[in-house]
Amino acid sequence: MGTSVRTRGCHAPIDRCHQGLGRRVGRWLALSGRAVTRPVELDAAEAWTRLLGVRTEQDALAAGLVEDSEGELRWARSASPEAVRLAELYLPLCLAGPRYVIAQLGQSLDGCIATRTGDAVFVTGEEDRCHLHRLRALCDAVVVGADTAITDDPRLTVRACTGTNPVRVVLDHRCRVPHDRQVFTDGAAPTLWVVGCGDTAERPEGVDIVRMPCDDDGHAPGRILDVLAQRGLGRVLIEGGGVTVSRFLQAGALNRLYVTVAPVLLGDGVPGLHFRGTERMRDALRPPVRRVSLGADTLFELDLGSPAAEQ
Ligand SMILES: NC(=O)c1ccc[n+]([C@@H]2O[C@H](COP(=O)([O-])OP(=O)(O)OC[C@H]3O[C@@H](n4cnc5c(N)ncnc54)[C@H](OP(=O)(O)O)[C@@H]3O)[C@@H](O)[C@H]2O)c1
Numbered sequence: 001m002g003t004s005v006r007t008r009g010c011h012a013p014i015d016r017c018h019q020g021l022g023r024r025v026g027r028w029l030a031l032s033g034r035a036v037t038r039p040v041e042l043d044a045a046e047a048w049t050r051l052l053g054v055r056t057e058q059d060a061l062a063a064g065l066v067e068d069s070e071g072e073l074r075w076a077r078s079a080s081p082e083a084v085r086l087a088e089l090y091l092p093l094c095l096a097g098p099r100y101v102i103a104q105l106g107q108s109l110d111g112c113i114a115t116r117t118g119d120a121v122f123v124t125g126e127e128d129r130c131h132l133h134r135l136r137a138l139c140d141a142v143v144v145g146a147d148t149a150i151t152d153d154p155r156l157t158v159r160a161c162t163g164t165n166p167v168r169v170v171l172d173h174r175c176r177v178p179h180d181r182q183v184f185t186d187g188a189a190p191t192l193w194v195v196g197c198g199d200t201a202e203r204p205e206g207v208d209i210v211r212m213p214c215d216d217d218g219h220a221p222g223r224i225l226d227v228l229a230q231r232g233l234g235r236v237l238i239e240g241g242g243v244t245v246s247r248f249l250q251a252g253a254l255n256r257l258y259v260t261v262a263p264v265l266l267g268d269g270v271p272g273l274h275f276r277g278t279e280r281m282r283d284a285l286r287p288p289v290r291r292v293s294l295g296a297d298t299l300f301e302l303d304l305g306s307p308a309a310e311q
Pocket residue numbers: 104105106107113114117118119120123144145146147148149151152171172173174176217218219220221239240241242243244245247270271
């Protein structure tokens with residue numbers, strides 16, 4: 001509901017009232033022949049295009065950002081609230097350097113990332129889907145576990161915003177993922193299929209096979225990241241599911257974790273994060289967090305610092 005104002009007979013909501021006034025003044029100025037040059041506000045689409053090109057502070061300055069008195073980067077010119085929000089949310093990632101690992105999960109209030117049948121369409125809302133696609137666009141590679149590739153048959157491309165598709169990586173040391181999955185067949189972006197050393201899996205056409213040694217828990221997350229970095233894929237998004245993200249978290253291989261919580265209860269669904277925790281509450285992992293509203297959902301952005309896997 002808008003706020004009503006009572007000025008000169010206007011009972012419209014305050015923003016509509018101001019729009020009407022602006023239009024009337026504009027028309028009067030046009031009729032009176034006086035040119036009006038109002039600064040054009042930076043909108044969300046333009047802000048996002050600029051952010052996509054930022055990898056260093058120099059890029060940020062070239063993109064129209066300036067440091068404010070508190071040392072924070074902000075748009076130099078007037079910007080829409082959404083353009084401001086995009087910079088606040090994604091600049092830390094843009095400026096994180098060439099080797100950086102993030103993970104994401106969209107989960108229910110009771111910690112599930114899909115129903116018990118594996119249906120994950122959609123746990124969180126449209127704004128979180130857009131956020132996920134933005135994360136893909138800011139990374140060189142996007143990684144999923146075998147069960148996500150089998151159950152969801154995801155494309156892992158950037159569609160809800162502009163940006164380049166990352167290289168798709170499927171962790172499947174037992175070669176369980178069928179060859180007809182979209183990541184293997186649609187040709188929308190390169191795909192790496194990470195399998196065990198002993199496997200003689202036939203390679204789906206157009207897909208690169210990476211053979212890696214395994215221990216009981218599959219491939220060590222740090223080794224996977226080294227192999228990707230050797231191929232120039234230093235910024236990595238671990239997209240899911242719960243088993244895969246949990247292994248990277250447990251290994252201390254993540255810099256940042258995005259968990260979006262939707263106000264829905266799934267009961268006996270597929271669990272999200274699951275790892276060996278601490279015995280005492282006071283020793284629990286409690287990293288610095290930022291909370292952001294995404295429509296009806298809440299995004300928790302956890303800053304996990306420098307991953308142990310890199311030290
Ligand atoms: N809401 C969300 O954000 C979201 C995101 C993604 C997926 N999902 C949902 O999550 C469900 C699947 O998740 P999930 O937790 O069951 O499984 P998952 O993480 O997708 O896949 C787990 C499997 O991938 C392989 N794997 C993972 N890490 C590996 C490693 N380091 N080395 C070797 N292999 C590795 C293993 O295969 P093996 O068993 O052969 O060892 C492992 O059991 C689906 O229902 C999907 O719809 C939800």
